[in-house]
Amino acid sequence: MQGRRMSADLEYDPDTGRPIPPVLRPPVPYECSAGATPCGAPARFFACGWRCRDHAPGAQTD
Numbered sequence: 001m002q003g004r005r006m007s008a009d010l011e012y013d014p015d016t017g018r019p020i021p022p023v024l025r026p027p028v029p030y031e032c033s034a035g036a037t038p039c040g041a042p043a044r045f046f047a048c049g050w051r052c053r054d055h056a057p058g059a060q061t062d
C-alpha cells in the first residue's frame with residue numbers, strides 16, 4: 001500500500017487508544033451486531049463486523 005496515507009482520516013478509540021479504520025468502525029465494540037436488532041452477545045471482530053459465536057461466519061444454524 002505504498003503511496004496511501006491513512007493517518008489523516010484515522011480515529012482512535014478513546015478507551016483502547018487503538019486506531020479505528022473508518023470503513024470498519026463498529027457501532028458497539030465487543031458486542032454482536034448481527035441482525036436488525038443487534039444480538040448484543042460477547043463478540044469478536046470478523047471481516048463482516050462484530051459477531052458472537054452463534055453469528056460468526058461459518059457458524060451452523062439449526
Ligand SMILES: [Zn+2]
Nearest residue numbers: 032039052055
Ligand atoms: Zn450474535
